[in-house]
Each structure stands twice: as C-alpha cells, then as structure tokens.
Amino acid sequence: MHCGATTIGSERTVRIGAFRRIMAASPSYLERTGTPKTIDDLRGKRLFHYDGAMCDTIWLWKDGKRYRVPSELASLCASTTGPLMGLVLEGKGIVLSTAVFMCYRELRAGRLVPVLPDYKEADKPVSFMLHSERADRSIVKEAIDFLRSKWQEGEGLSSI
Incomplete structure (x- = not known):
C-alpha cells in the first residue's frame, strides 16, 4: 500500500496534502x-x-x-x-x-x-481517489508523487 493510503471497498484514497x-x-x-x-x-x-x-x-x-x-x-x-x-x-x-x-x-x-x-x-485533507486494482501501477504512483510535490510547493496551501 502506498504511504498515506486508505482502502475502502474497491477504492483507495491517497492523501496528497491539506489546506486551511x-x-x-x-x-x-x-x-x-x-x-x-x-x-x-x-x-x-x-x-x-x-x-x-x-x-x-x-x-x-x-x-x-x-x-x-x-x-x-x-x-x-x-x-x-x-x-x-x-x-x-x-x-x-x-x-x-x-x-x-x-x-x-x-x-x-x-x-x-x-x-x-x-x-x-x-486542516482539510486533499486526497486522490482511485480504484484499488489500479493503485499499484507505476504510472499511478508517479501521478500521486507528482501531485504531492506540486501541492507542497503551491502558494497559500499552508496556514497563514
């Protein structure tokens, strides 16, 4: 399971970040x-x-x-x-x-x-939701890592 992931039925959510x-x-x-x-x-x-x-x-x-x-x-x-x-x-x-x-x-x-x-x-969580059968594909992992990195460098996403 990818770090920060939660599985519910056939869907998996992966935390990308949070906002205030x-x-x-x-x-x-x-x-x-x-x-x-x-x-x-x-x-x-x-x-x-x-x-x-x-x-x-x-x-x-x-x-x-x-x-x-x-x-x-x-x-x-x-x-x-x-x-x-x-x-x-x-x-x-x-x-x-x-x-x-x-x-x-x-x-x-x-x-x-x-x-x-x-x-x-x-803080309000921001998550990526995907079907658990596709969660382990390398392209999905790359997309999640990309979104996390962009979220972390985004302006105004941390608390003021």
Missing part, C-alpha cells in the same frame, strides 16, 4: 465596523457564508476549546465563493470560511486580512 480555511475581511470593512475579537463579536456584523460541497459546519479551536461559528447569522449564503469574495474585497462584510489558497494573493497584498486569527479551523 480562514475567516477574512477587507481592512476597510474592519476599520468601519470594528475588528471582532471573539466569536460573539461576529453578531451584528455582515457575514457571508460559503455553503458549498467543501464546507461543513464551521468549528474553530482556541486554547483547547471548540467554538461553533454562527453561520445561520449570515446575510448571504452562496454555493460558490466568487460572488462572496467580490463583496468581501469591496468592503461589504466578512466571509466566514474560505480556503487560504483561494485568496492567498489578496492576503499577501493586504486587500484581505484574517479575522479571528487566534481561532483555528482544522
């Missing part, structure tokens, strides 16, 4: 409305929630305690991040959860800043 999700807002929005310091401070803010296939209930950790982000308070929910990130970049609110790699350039340029950076979401 964060809350983010534009500096102008936070200057106008104040920067939240706790989860409770999110109440009364304009919140945007990505409610797509890659997003589940948002749980964050701080000092060994688990906190649930009140996504039901979101002003707007969308199944794609594009419209939400456009609004956030215009200073209209806070996105409750977005993958760092999706907004890495904006974070680096200072157009977005992490909100509640002391509260951390668990």
Whole structure:
C-alpha cells in the first residue's frame, strides 16, 4: 500500500496534502465596523457564508476549546465563493470560511486580512481517489508523487 493510503471497498484514497480555511475581511470593512475579537463579536456584523460541497459546519479551536461559528447569522449564503469574495474585497462584510489558497494573493497584498486569527479551523485533507486494482501501477504512483510535490510547493496551501 502506498504511504498515506486508505482502502475502502474497491477504492483507495491517497492523501496528497491539506489546506486551511480562514475567516477574512477587507481592512476597510474592519476599520468601519470594528475588528471582532471573539466569536460573539461576529453578531451584528455582515457575514457571508460559503455553503458549498467543501464546507461543513464551521468549528474553530482556541486554547483547547471548540467554538461553533454562527453561520445561520449570515446575510448571504452562496454555493460558490466568487460572488462572496467580490463583496468581501469591496468592503461589504466578512466571509466566514474560505480556503487560504483561494485568496492567498489578496492576503499577501493586504486587500484581505484574517479575522479571528487566534481561532483555528482544522486542516482539510486533499486526497486522490482511485480504484484499488489500479493503485499499484507505476504510472499511478508517479501521478500521486507528482501531485504531492506540486501541492507542497503551491502558494497559500499552508496556514497563514
């Protein structure tokens, strides 16, 4: 079995890497409305929630305690991040959860800043799924190794 592989029935998943999700807002929005310091401070803010296939209930950790982000308070929910990130970049609110790699350039340029950076979401795994009968083929192993190497050198995939 290839390192980091899990077999379920006739399918095998191989872990390629992981990514981090964060809350983010534009500096102008936070200057106008104040920067939240706790989860409770999110109440009364304009919140945007990505409610797509890659997003589940948002749980964050701080000092060994688990906190649930009140996504039901979101002003707007969308199944794609594009419209939400456009609004956030215009200073209209806070996105409750977005993958760092999706907004890495904006974070680096200072157009977005992490909100509640002391509260951390668990890393989300990225896996390669294949049929177990084909898993031992050399071309499959080469593809997995290639994807892992590209993932590890990718910008914005590690935590901020």
